[in-house]
Amino acid sequence: MQWSPTLTLNYYYRFHSTQPASNAKQDLSNDSSVRSHLELAKLIKKDMKEKENKEISKSDKKTFAENMKTIGRILKLGKPDWKLFLLAIAFILCAVLYPTAAVKLVGAVLDAFNNQSKDADGDLVVWGHKLTTVFAFMVPFMCLSAVCFWARIWVLKVLGERLVARLRAQVMKSLLRHDARFYDNDKNKVGDLISRLSSDAYVVSKSITGNLPDGLKNLLFGIISSYMMYSINPMLFLVMLCISPPITFGSVWYGEKIRKLSTKLQNATAGLTKVSEETLNSVRLVKAFTGEQKELEKYSARLRKVVGVAKQEALAQSNYAVSIYTLYHVGYLSCIAIGVYLMMKGTMTAGDVVAFSMYSEFFNSALYSLTTTYLELMKGAGAGIKLFDLMDYKSDVPPIQGAKTRHLPNEIEFRNVTFAYPTRPTDFVFNDCSFSIKSSTSTCIVAPSGAGKSTVASLLLRSYNIQSGEILIGGRNIDQIQVRDLRRHIIGIVQQEPVLLSGTILENIVYGLTSQQIRHLTMQDVIAVCKQANCHDFIESFPEKYDTIIGPRGASLSGGQKQRIAIARALIKHPHILILDEATSALDSKSEALINETLRSLTSQGKMTIVSIAHRLSTISKSEFVVVLGKNGKVVEHGRFVELFSNPNSELSKLLDESANRQDEDAVDEDEAEEIEQANYHAHELERQQRQSGELSHLREMIDSLPHELRSQLIEEITEDTAEKVERLDSTLDKDLKR
Numbered sequence: 060m061q062w063s064p065t066l067t068l069n070y071y072y073r074f075h076s077t078q079p080a081s082n083a084k085q086d087l088s089n090d091s092s093v094r095s096h097l098e099l100a101k102l103i104k105k106d107m108k109e110k111e112n113k114e115i116s117k118s119d120k121k122t123f124a125e126n127m128k129t130i131g132r133i134l135k136l137g138k139p140d141w142k143l144f145l146l147a148i149a150f151i152l153c154a155v156l157y158p159t160a161a162v163k164l165v166g167a168v169l170d171a172f173n174n175q176s177k178d179a180d181g182d183l184v185v186w187g188h189k190l191t192t193v194f195a196f197m198v199p200f201m202c203l204s205a206v207c208f209w210a211r212i213w214v215l216k217v218l219g220e221r222l223v224a225r226l227r228a229q230v231m232k233s234l235l236r237h238d239a240r241f242y243d244n245d246k247n248k249v250g251d252l253i254s255r256l257s258s259d260a261y262v263v264s265k266s267i268t269g270n271l272p273d274g275l276k277n278l279l280f281g282i283i284s285s286y287m288m289y290s291i292n293p294m295l296f297l298v299m300l301c302i303s304p305p306i307t308f309g310s311v312w313y314g315e316k317i318r319k320l321s322t323k324l325q326n327a328t329a330g331l332t333k334v335s336e337e338t339l340n341s342v343r344l345v346k347a348f349t350g351e352q353k354e355l356e357k358y359s360a361r362l363r364k365v366v367g368v369a370k371q372e373a374l375a376q377s378n379y380a381v382s383i384y385t386l387y388h389v390g391y392l393s394c395i396a397i398g399v400y401l402m403m404k405g406t407m408t409a410g411d412v413v414a415f416s417m418y419s420e421f422f423n424s425a426l427y428s429l430t431t432t433y434l435e436l437m438k439g440a441g442a443g444i445k446l447f448d449l450m451d452y453k454s455d456v457p458p459i460q461g462a463k464t465r466h467l468p469n470e471i472e473f474r475n476v477t478f479a480y481p482t483r484p485t486d487f488v489f490n491d492c493s494f495s496i497k498s499s500t501s502t503c504i505v506a507p508s509g510a511g512k513s514t515v516a517s518l519l520l521r522s523y524n525i526q527s528g529e530i531l532i533g534g535r536n537i538d539q540i541q542v543r544d545l546r547r548h549i550i551g552i553v554q555q556e557p558v559l560l561s562g563t564i565l566e567n568i569v570y571g572l573t574s575q576q577i578r579h580l581t582m583q584d585v586i587a588v589c590k591q592a593n594c595h596d597f598i599e600s601f602p603e604k605y606d607t608i609i610g611p612r613g614a615s616l617s618g619g620q621k622q623r624i625a626i627a628r629a630l631i632k633h634p635h636i637l638i639l640d641e642a643t644s645a646l647d648s649k650s651e652a653l654i655n656e657t658l659r660s661l662t663s664q665g666k667m668t669i670v671s672i673a674h675r676l677s678t679i680s681k682s683e684f685v686v687v688l689g690k691n692g693k694v695v696e697h698g699r700f701v702e703l704f705s706n707p708n709s710e711l712s713k714l715l716d717e718s719a720n721r722q723d724e725d726a727v728d729e730d731e732a733e734e735i736e737q738a739n740y741h742a743h744e745l746e747r748q749q750r751q752s753g754e755l756s757h758l759r760e761m762i763d764s765l766p767h768e769l770r771s772q773l774i775e776e777i778t779e780d781t782a783e784k785v786e787r788l789d790s791t792l793d794k795d796l797k798r
């Protein structure tokens with residue numbers, strides 16, 4: 060089926076019509092055009108996104124109790140700072156008292172002025188004191204309030220940063236403890252996790268340290284101004300109370316809508332971070348495949364989404380603000396109107412009306428802010444739930460459970476192991492698989508691509524739990540050994556694509572050692588290991604030698620140099636078992652031979668069992684034993700390399716023949732191509748020669764057909780030079796034909 064815009068429309072229509080989505084997907088999947096399959100990929104991603112959104116909206120519907128529980132958990136994180144928190148509250152109290160007293164003073168001064176209450180010196184008397192005395196008290200009070208205001212902001216900022224640091228540290232700690240299953244999950248992409256650690260932690264901290272004290276301040280404002288209004292005029296206060304609830308309920312209802320939109324915005328921003336993170340991490344690949352435009356389009360699509368949600372949020376926020384503003388001023392104006400009416404009736408003084416209206420403003424704004432506080436708290440709780448979800452994940456492989464073990468005999472046994480990756484639970488990589496590896500030997504795992512060689516390494520490191528069977532090291536089931544000890548003291552690994560961390564070469568080499576081990580280590584020890592790994596010479600050739608900074612992920616080193624440092628990093632741990640997963644694939648034959656010599660001497664001294672994973676015959680042949688895995692998840696052959704290799708019917712020979720044939724086929728293809736090229740050249744030359752000789756004979760025929768005299772005359776006229784030219788042409792033709 061050819062792809063066409065009509066087809067796209069068709070599928071679009073189907074997706075938005077009653078036709079089941081699975082049918083459209085099926086059609087696309089059966090289609091042979093690449094565009095259909097790319098379209099299918101888009102639909103699959105869309106499905107995944109929808110699923111994710113459903114989960115988000117489910118988590119949005121957390122109950123009030125759950126949210127409160129989360130807030131309690133967040134507050135617990137701030138426990139070490141409770142004294143600082145109390146201090147902040149004291150500052151808030153002090154900062155609140157001054158403005159409420161100032162309002163009272165305004166009313167009192169107005170009334171004193173209206174009533175002309177003066178003392179014998181003719182000075183205005185307020186609250187039984189001269190106005191100057193009252194001001195002499197109010198000015199330092201105001202200064203103290205300003206200091207408290209400043210201190211409140213400072214203390215809360217510090218509190219917030221400490222809380223967010225504690226939260227981030229705890230999340231990071233849990234993330235580092237999670238097993239491979241967690242990271243295999245598509246939900247836990249690195250970009251998402253980074254976004255959780257940065258923005259969600261910030262939202263939590265802001266909602267607790269910013270909102271909780273603000274809420275407290277507004278609560279105090281609300282209580283004090285209610286009391287003041289009640290004391291000025293209880294009836295007017297009751298009227299106020301009738302107007303205020305709509306503000307409260309309106310705020311809560313609309314605020315909830317805004318909260319949902321801002322969660323949506325947070326998620327859209329997280330998506331943007333994810334895309335940019337992936338693109339920038341693979342920037343070399345993007346450039347090599349000129350994928351800049353594609354990446355920019357992906358990023359722009361995400362940006363458009365963010366702007367779209369931000370627009371919705373902006374609209375909701377302006378609607379919210381204008382409704383609150385209207386309600387708020389309706390309350391305020393009604394209060395003034397009733398106050399003036401009461402003043403005219405003589406039941407209230409002008410000072411009381413002014414003070415009451417100012418208190419009502421405090422009251423309303425406190426009520427409004429309290430609803431915002433509530434919503435922000437809920438937002439913080441939402442972000443907190445996501446962070447606590449990350450922290451609460453239960454690893455299948457807890458790092459510190461099991462017996463502490465530092466020394467074990469080096470033999471390995473896979474006993475009836477059945478295993479499928481958690482993300483593909485029905486696709487069994489091993490099915491009742493058994494083999495054993497003798498102590499202090501070197502064994503190579505050989506298998507067709509995708510048959511599970513690297514999975515053997517993952518299972519030995521206990522990155523995953525197996526479904527059934529046992530994996531034994533030195534006769535002990537590895538699920539009874541503490542994972543941390545297993546990885547720290549028993550197994551050393553050099554991975555297919557060794558990852559180095561930013562820092563110096565030395566830091567990378569000693570990365571796997573504990574601080575105690577480093578304390579007893581000398582530079583001579585490091586150099587000895589680096590010589591074994593054949594990396595000492597090139598490290599010494601750098602100006603900063605072992606203190607050379609190697610850039611992020613070892614960017615300033617070649618693939619082979621990285622591999623050798625990774626080998627040194629594994630060897631320096633003196634592991635009982637060394638796993639080499641295509642560990643020497645980037646090395647030249649000289650370096651590989653040197654390293655193999657080191658490994659041979661380590662195994663012959665009985666210090667180490669080596670399990671290597673390789674494709675190349677040169678690497679496989681260095682191992683004493685070979686385990687051949689089949690595609691059926693079982694071992695198809697196991698034995699000494701020499702014996703299996705010398706037997707042409709062995710599975711190993713067949714596997715190696717297959718790959719050799721593949722190489723031969725490639726070579727045959729190259730020969731064929733050369734032959735075709737040569738044949739084309741000959742054909743072309745022949746054609747040219749025929750054309751030339753054809754033209755010549757035609758000329759001869761023309762000359763022969765001329766009358767005798769004319770022919771002689773023409774021949775005379777043709778100079779010797781021309782004859783020579785013809786001769787030369789003839790001889791060239793002869794040469795060409797001979798060639």
Ligand SMILES: Nc1ncnc2c1ncn2[C@@H]1O[C@H](COP(=O)(O)OP(=O)(O)OP(=O)(O)O)[C@@H](O)[C@H]1O
Binds near residue numbers: 480507511514515
């Ligand atoms: N994290 C994972 N989640 C799900 N499936 C996985 C995961 N890692 C590997 N697989 C699948 O498990 C199977 C075995 O993979 P493995 O990497 O062990 O093969 P391999 O023999 O080392 O292959 P190669 O020689 O190509 O490196 C493959 O089908 C692979 O797609």
